[in-house]
Amino acid sequence: MSRRYVNQLSHGDSVDEAFLVADKQLRANRQGNLYLQLELRDKTGSVGARLWNATEELARTFEPGDYLLVRGKTQIFQGSLQIILTHLDVLDPTRVEPEDFLPQSSQNVAKLFNRLRELLLAMHEPHLRALVECFLIDEEFVAKFTAAPAGIKNHHAYQGGLLEHVVNILNVADRILEFYPEVDRDLLLTGVFLHDIGKIEELSYERSFAYTDEGQLVGHLVMGVEMLRDKVERTADLTGEPFPPELLLRLKHMIVSHHGALEYGSPKLPMTLEAVALHYLDNLDAKIHTFGREIRDDPVRESTWTPFQQSLGRRLFKGTTARDTPEGTDEA
Structure with missing residues (x-):
């Protein structure tokens, strides 16, 4: 049955x-x-x-x-x-x-990962390319990155959600960067890839979604910076030279500032072009996903509005529903 x-x-x-x-x-x-x-x-x-x-x-x-x-x-x-x-x-x-029992991305995870590789490995800056290669050849990292949700209850809260979220942002960035030539393309794409990597250890997602002890005590921003520093030390094996200090500094800043405001958990506000671009792209994808889910999953089909959403501070308009007889008209 x-x-x-x-x-x-x-x-x-x-x-x-x-x-x-x-x-x-x-x-x-x-x-x-x-x-x-x-x-x-x-x-x-x-x-x-x-x-x-x-x-x-x-x-x-x-x-x-x-x-x-x-x-x-x-x-x-x-x-x-x-x-x-x-x-x-x-x-x-x-x-x-x-x-x-565990929600999963409706998209094909293998195709999402191939798109991730396509965009990241097309970068020209040798140190950034070497850095992403160090992550992508790490089988344990890839297994966790492609399985993790982006959150527990908010946006992309399902297995494969983190990968889907990151690829969405990469695709948007890929389409709009021609309008912002002053933004460093390779740096932004790398920051998009790295901004939430700490979530693969911040969250547990094998049988249910929850925070790990380290996730509760430290959080994915700090954990992401630690993971970045670990991989940066290995890039010299591919490039033959040390990773540029300012480039590392800019990446670390993008990770710690991507929430965009102190009250949202960022220890620093975005202070570079790439950091502010990352923040708004990240927020756009998260908000569109959350709004769409609340509208789509509202169980009261007859209403044109969702209930008040505490986390969003508002109700959402779903649109008019079909009625057999328009209001104000009499049936023949």
Whole structure:
């Protein structure tokens, strides 16, 4: 019997299905009664779920990354779909197909990686080309880079999402750089490739998406600079000379400043042409992806607006819906 995925659920559906636990919180309502607030996931997305009258003993039987067989019914609550659970069982992970539960890029990862190589290896600056070659011949790095998400819940939060995000930005940069001849093409493309490399170690993404201990304590900006410095030391084997200090400085600056503002986690504001270009290209791709997802995945199909999106600080306009009879007209 085929399973029902999250993107196939709608208001009022009965649910008897297996999901991966992405998040678990044991909470108390105003009367002090405990309930479980869960985020359940499969490869098509995630859905909130609540189990009333829960116990601490039940909550201790599973953790994020485990699989549950749940029963319940869906409802729309504050504009979002959720499942009100009546029962749950912890599943043996050997009884499930892992590929059913972690979201993956809808694009062909092999083609994305080939496009990445095509753009990066066409660069002319010898030290930058040697640097990207050092990354691309590192099989462990490539395996992680092509599997990692770009985030846990925000943009490109699926396996292969980091690669897809980087290739999107590279493609945009490739198309617009002719209008900005003062921007160093090879430097910008290298910075695009490197800006989020720390995420391959900041995040864990084998069974569920979460932060590693180092990711929580250090973060991908610092981790990315460390990875860059490690590879820079190896470029001399390809070029026969040391990596230019200013070139390294500019790359490090692009990594640490690409969030664009101190309040968004950048220890420095962009202070070079390539750094400011990277910031806006990165933000463009992330925002377009996030807006598109919120509009596409809104479960309330009849509304022309999404619910208020806390992370975006606004509702999003989806457009008018088709109606049998235009408003203000009488049927014949």
